Amino acid sequence: MKILSVRHVALPALLLPLIAAAQAADEQTMVVTAAPTTVSELDTPAAVSVVNGDEMRQAAPRVNLSESLGAVPGLQVQNRQNYAQDLQLSIRGFGSRSTYGVRGLRIYVDGIPATMPDGQGQTSNIDIGSVDTIEVLRGPLLCPVR
Known part of the structure; x- marks a missing residue:
């Protein structure tokens, strides 16, 4: 009886370091950072579309972004x-779950995030008269992984 109880205690104690080593081998640290410098449109690892603000304003009086962003490939803008209700934006299916507004897409205005931490955002607070450029990034390689 004593031999069985010692085996029941000793066997898990001997296997514990092996289990911990196997779990440590599965863990990997990944650091994701955005590019700290300005990159040209052709050098980006993702598909980029740029809408110039001056051309956008000269084409016609714009009320919201749906008229200007309609020609961007992969971007679907629904104006109701x-x-x-704000515009509904979706890029290749991302953001299409929201009934209005922006969800699952990240919007920056002058380098400042215009989306909430939970992914919700609105485009109605963007002043079309002061837009310099609108850059739409698409694809899986938007953030370089180091």
Whole structure:
């Protein structure tokens, strides 16, 4: 009887370091950072579309971004012509779960995030008259992994 109880205690104690080593081998540290410098449109690892603000304003009087962003490939903009509901933006399916507004996409205005930490955002607070450029980044390689 004593031999069985010692085996039951000793066997898990001997296997514990092996289990811990196997778990440590599975863990990997990944650091994701954005590019700290300005990169040209052709040197980015993702698909980039740039809409110039001056050309956007000269084409026609713009009320919201749906008229300007309609020609960007992969970007779907739904305007309900209802100012109580904002534009619905989706890039290749991302963001299409929200009934209005922006969800799952990141919007920056002058380098400052315009989306909430939970991924919600609105485009109605973007002043079209002061837009310099609108850059739309698409694809899986938006953040370089080091």
